[in-house]
Amino acid sequence: MTPFPYNEIVLEHFRNPRNVGKMENPDGKATEGSPACGDMVAVYLKVNEENKVIEDIKFESYGCASNIATGSIITELAKGKTLEEAKKITWKEASEALGGLPALKAHCSVLAVEGLRSAVRDYEERHGLVTERVPTTLETLHKRLKHVMNPLCGLDVVRTDLVKSLTLEDGAVKVEIALPADHQFAAVVKEDIKDKIEPLWDIKDVVVEFVGE
């Protein structure tokens, strides 16, 4: 027994993370999180073009123990799986494979799962597997905003009710955030929102306004 909130499996992965490091010329890669929210994960993939199996996977982490351990376990879970299978790996599976994670640290570990999914999406986009250009809807935006962390509590800005309003008109997005403009995290949140929404193919402009007191 340890006095830490982490179990032995988590600590073991934290001490000896698997598949760690940068990958030269990856077929797909993604970074989730930011130094500002305290956690960041990069995921790199080598994919067999024929059968779409992940032949190699590497990750890097700037973050706490849960972040590192989940990055490690996610690479073990994804290796040898097809892209379709890898996309379906959930945070719950990763957490279970680690024997459970502290609830407070959920967001740190969710990042690793999102990192894997984004890396798969990156591969699909680069290899022309996403051919349909689906018009962006409010629902798409909402989904993307769920990947923006509220640094105040480490959960996303949607779940923590920071998004006061969200509008979409002719490719112009306006997001109102319930933080004062001079809040210490305002700049970070704004940058993160722009990063997540601007790459959408039919979005021309993203405006983030701070309406908190």
Place this chain on the structure above:
Amino acid sequence: MFGETTYLDNGAATRLDERVLEAMRPYYFDTYAVATSEFGYSIGITAREALDEARAALAAQLGGRPNEFIFTSGSTESSNMAIKGVMMALAEKKGRHLITSKIEDFPVLNSARALERQGYRVTYLAPDGDGRIDPEAVRAALEPDTALVSIQHANQEIGTVQDIAAIGAVCREAGVVFHSDATHTFTRVPLDVGRVPVDLVTVSAHTIHGPRGVGGLYVRKGTPLRKWMDGGFQEFDLRAGVEDIAGAAGFAAAAALITQEETDHIQAMRDRVIERALAEIPFTMLNGHRTERTPQNANITFHYVEGESITLQLDMRGFAVSTGSACFSKSLEASHVIMGIGGDHERAHGSVRFTFGRYNVMEDADRIIDNIAEVVAQLRAISPLYPGKEQA
């Protein structure tokens, strides 16, 4: 169980000295009565004498008089009492404006925020990059209705010591009451209220190998202070509640045990950590002022790594240190001190505080650097932010 731990978090709490415990023991098992007036019963009168003796000794440590020292439950209560007590006492007579700094510890900062919610105005001064508050900035922030200035003697995280003599002089000249939180300097950095024009000083036993839950507030005679803990007439009718005589005796004993020789040794360990960390580990920086800092505090940012991972790795190697990382804190917020001195999140997340105490030896300073160098190198090897990998 933790006998092998190398404890370097003395800024958070210290191990009790056995001699302090011995000084406290009689008031639990022998002279256990409440402190009665001189017309009470013998056991209570003896208890009263012990309380008075402890009070006089602690007041003398600050150069004050015995009736200027109030016992409290610790620095949190002391600072609450000083800030809310003075602001409420002067709300009508002087005004509702308070000046403090952005990097105060939570008892001061959150007392100020609580007052703001009740309609008071607060100016939060920004320090310079070393964490120093310019006395002239205090002067510039003064308004006709400023009732109180509260600037800490030294910072809890980065150790920077303020020129409270100069800040106090500005306040004295303007006729404004001045409070200073000296939790991290008491008995280690000289403070004489005979020379420094400060009206209220927060002190605590928990940082000097004394008991937890015992603190004090120096209150210069004549300082307006509203009583806010209602009850009996203890502590000159300024703080109600049955006195903790064992705690008071322990606090006085702890203060008496601090020597210059010990403080010099602690400072030498601090300097060893700072010098070796900056010289031997790349991408590091010192947080706080290089020389105007408390003897026990070294605070260093190890760039490109996250503090909770450092502290957990160090814990598994038998070291206890703390970090300004959001992950480490209960609030999940990055250190307001590092952000307050102009740092960014990355600098706060990678900051590690080492605070030395009586039970540390020079070997601890060397061992922590040897170990942290390894841990930081390991974590950087897996960090997507670290630019040094190509070279390595």
